Amino acid sequence: MLRDDSSQNDLFRSMSEYVASIPPWEKVSDASYFTRLEACSACANIISGICRICGCYVESRAAKRRMACPDVPSKWAADA
Numbered sequence: 001m002l003r004d005d006s007s008q009n010d011l012f013r014s015m016s017e018y019v020a021s022i023p024p025w026e027k028v029s030d031a032s033y034f035t036r037l038e039a040c041s042a043c044a045n046i047i048s049g050i051c052r053i054c055g056c057y058v059e060s061r062a063a064k065r066r067m068a069c070p071d072v073p074s075k076w077a078a079d080a
């Protein structure tokens with residue numbers, strides 16, 4: 001159990017570091033990021049933080065301007 005918590009913490013730290021490393025011109029605004037993640041968290045396609053349609057960690061996918069939700073219909077669009 002302790003190992004699972006530790007692994008989860010490591011994953012969360014790695015994801016946070018990865019999102020922080022995305023260049024500003026590739027990132028969505030904080031407001032868009034929040035809105036996208038809100039949609040993902042309410043979506044039936046999310047499993048343990050991973051979108052089962054595209055296989056991406058949603059925290060990573062939602063942070064990038066050029067990315068869109070892969071569902072049909074899409075739940076959030078790429079930023080222009």
Ligand code: SF4
Nearest residue numbers: 040043051069071075
């Ligand atoms: S990216 Fe789209 S389909 Fe995937 S979990 Fe998020 S809202 Fe759902």
